[in-house]
Amino acid sequence: MNRLLLLFIFLLSVNLAFTKHIKKSFALNQIENPKQIIQDSRGQVYLLSDYKACAFGVNGTENVCRDFEQKIKELIIFEGEQSALAVDDRLQLYKNKQLQNEIFIGESIQAIAxxxxxxxxxxxxxxxxxxxxxxxxxxxxxSFEQAFINDLLVVDSVLWVAYDHGVAVFSAKDFTALTQISLPNKIVNRLLDAADYxxxxxxxxxxxYWYAANYDLLAHRKMKVKLIGASSHRSNSYLLAENACYELNEGLSLDLLQEGSFSAIYALNNQLLLADENSIHSLDVTQETITAVQDCFSVFAEDDDLLWVGSKGKVFLLEDDRIKMTINLPGKENKSRSVSSIYVSDQYVFAGTMGEGLFVFNKSGEFEKQLLIEEDNNQKNIIQMQFNNQKLWVAYLNGVISLDVEKLQVIRNHSDIIGSNYLxxxxxxxxxxxxxxxxxHGLLYFKNNKLRELLADRSVFAIERSKDALYVSTENDGVYxxxxxxxxxxxxxxxxxxFSIHSIGELLLLASENDLSLFDPKSNNKFDLPDIxxxxxxxxxxxxxxxxxFIGYSNGVLKIDKSKLKALSNLSVYLFQPKLFNDEILTGNNKFSAKENTFTFHFQTYNYYRPENTFYKYRLLGLDSSWQLISQTYVNYYNLPSGEYTFQVAAGYAADFIPTEYAEFPFKIALPFWKKPIFIILVFVLLAGFVYAFIKWRESQILAKSKMERERLRFEFDQLKNQVDPHFLFNSLNxxxxxxxxxxxxxxxxxAKLSNTYRSILEYGKIDTxxxxxxIKLAEQYFQIHQLRYHDLIRLKIDNLDVDxxxxxxxxxxxxxxxxxxxxxxxDKxxxxxxxxxxxQDYLVVENNIHAKKQTVASTALGIINLKKRYAQLSAKELIVLKSDDLFIVKLPLIYG
Structure with a gap:
């Protein structure tokens, strides 16, 4: 039996839909009754039934499935690309879609975490x-005796265990028992993370049962529906019943999201994936559509559930998506009549029209008065109304009027400052x-009866005031x-x-005639909500x-939850564990040796609505602080020098977005040993020692050379003195x-020989060797001069020497x-x-017999000593002097080369 799950995965591209209305569905032809949908951190989707696992390409194409002989229980995904699959009595561990290990449990697995x-x-x-x-x-x-373990959940290092008749809570770190919740006659079969709740x-x-983080019971409710599945993301929780999908609110109340028979549910960001026997459906949970009224030209909300809508010749009051009251404009019915603007005070309902001025009704819907019909026709065309500083400011075609909303009287007409412009x-x-x-004339700023023109020569459509700035849209020159x-x-x-701008915290919702977009002024991120x-x-x-x-359009009113809409503005980037030389780095490791300097960073974001419009920017602080634009989902760095770095990556909806939120990975590459301070200090010390030793050696060499030179000069002087000795010269001349x-x-x-002798003293006395x-030739020549006096009384015997x-x-x-x-x-004779x-051997030996003179002659010991010193500087062998009763021997070291 092949147990390898071919986890081919895909990034599911879905479009924004109305709450209670599925927008997009993908057909399933190869899997029946799926029981689990799960997405990993890359947005890749796995779909599992009891004996089959499937993955689907974009838009449901290129689906690949794998059959299993044993029952699939649960799949969990962790640390990016790792997963664990429970198949009957075995646990299979995967990494990068490859089976790494299979563990035989010996018991049928019900849940894993x-x-x-x-x-x-x-x-x-x-x-x-x-x-x-x-x-x-x-x-x-x-071991929970006589009980099934039905579900496991880890939240903030705490392990929750759902079993028959109760819930047990342990520390996930050391398995210390934290509490035991007993629910007699109740089978607890599912746990759900409620985030901060x-x-x-x-x-x-x-x-x-709703339990707080300290395990106290906060609330309990009996549902009227049978639970099939549940999923949560952040603080939002969703339940799947037999015939519908619900949102679970903080008070344990259920809001209907979508009717239908579904078998699996998965929540991520503000998107729900629902699966039935035939399809995967995408469902957006950020908004709902109120369809009780058509052709909505103007809206005004007294509170979140009480909405006034202006339509063709009528004003509707809606409460909880139901028409509570209908007000008909007085006068003759006309299909072209439209309520262009609405304002509701404590007493009155003000309905501005195009061509019939301003109608005023009481809160019961009874007609009170019609204003702005006595002046020129331009005043009959009401463009917009705004209440501020106890006044209702009414903008008509070419002017502004301020009204007292209690007395229903005009306070001031500013038509004289607007001129011929349309407003x-x-x-x-x-x-x-x-x-x-x-x-x-663009944007006109009026204060204390003085007028200032801004954005001249432009048509200004909408004005929004936030906490720190004013935002103005134009017809053909963008938003300012x-x-x-x-x-x-x-x-x-x-x-x-x-046409309109609304601030949502630091974001702007921009509404034009047929579409909506979210814009972040700080990051330049612009998210176009899909065509709905x-x-x-x-x-x-x-x-x-x-x-x-609230956004009115031809088919009704769109109600958008601001808190959920904010999540769509920024693309959260998931940075996977980097790879070093294509080997994944262990989690928590961010210190590397000097040789570990080639990295690959993989990242992914969640853009389910416009995956083709995702842009990435990255930088490596420590190497380059500027952001680089890229479309691929990985970056390589080769042979980074030693230092401290931080890799940062951000995602946006436009190429010119400015990163404000990003994922990062700080790391450090150590210095090579030859750049470390201790090594540099050691080298410096050794170098200093070497320089010092060299200087001392050089000094000794100079001193030795100087000393040798002095000794050589002394030797030459002695030789010269001896040769010019009057006795030697007198005897030679005689x-x-x-x-x-x-x-x-x-x-x-x-x-000639005498002359050559003195010449050799001068010539050779100045060289070292x-x-x-x-x-030998000089010695023979010198000896022959002495033979002029002593004749055959002295003899010189030289063995055959190899002089070559x-x-x-x-x-x-x-x-x-x-x-x-x-x-x-x-x-003598x-x-x-x-x-x-x-x-x-390596010596030239000079040997003579001894017949010492009776009269003492000055010793030449100093000359022999100087000769020894000179030889010591030129040869490793020393000059040897031997003396016996009848022989005097001097051994001169032979110097080679």
């Missing part, structure tokens, strides 16, 4: 259970202050708002030929009381002189060691000096 991630389940055996959606745990809460409990035998409307402000709408203080005019709407057959409305065919607006006569060629060669081959490996030494270091060996040893140079 949702609260905070839990589904409460009531069974036919009296078991009350709770299923935890997140941890998939089923708990038994209570509490909860209604209905019994199988027609009783209504359409009048609005009295104070004792001698009024506004007049004219056909040519005028400041009472400065009299500055501002156009607020492009709608033309508005209104036609031939006149300048005085509308009248407003505190609660109702040896050369001795050779000049004997071996002149050798002498010349010796002079010299290649091994050059250093790129080894380097400190310049003149071998010369320094050779000079040191000659200087500190006794050299008995004590010959042998100096050996050879390679040992």
């Amino acid at each position: 949702y609260f905070d991630k839990h589904v409460f389940i009531g069974t036919t055996n009296g078991l009350l259970l709770k299923y935890h959606i997140q941890n998939e745990k089923l708990d038994t809460l209570k 509490g909860v209604y409990a209905f019994t199988e035998f027609g009783d209504i 359409y409307s009048i609005k009295s402000i104070d004792e001698d202050e009024f506004l007049a709408g004219t056909s040519v 708002r005028i400041s009472p203080a400065s009299l500055k005019a501002e156009k607020i709407s492009q709608q033309n030929k508005v 057959g209104l036609n031939k409305m006149q300048f005085n065919s509308t009248y407003s009381t505190d609660q109702f607006i 040896s050369i002189i001795d050779l000049i006569e004997v071996e002149p060629e050798v002498a010349i060669d010796a002079v 010299v290649d091994l081959q050059t250093e 490996l790129g080894y380097r030494l400190l310049p003149l270091s071998l010369q320094f060691i050779i000079e040191n060996a000659i200087k500190h040893n006794q050299i 008995k004590h010959r000096l042998t100096i050996k140079i050879y390679k040992e």
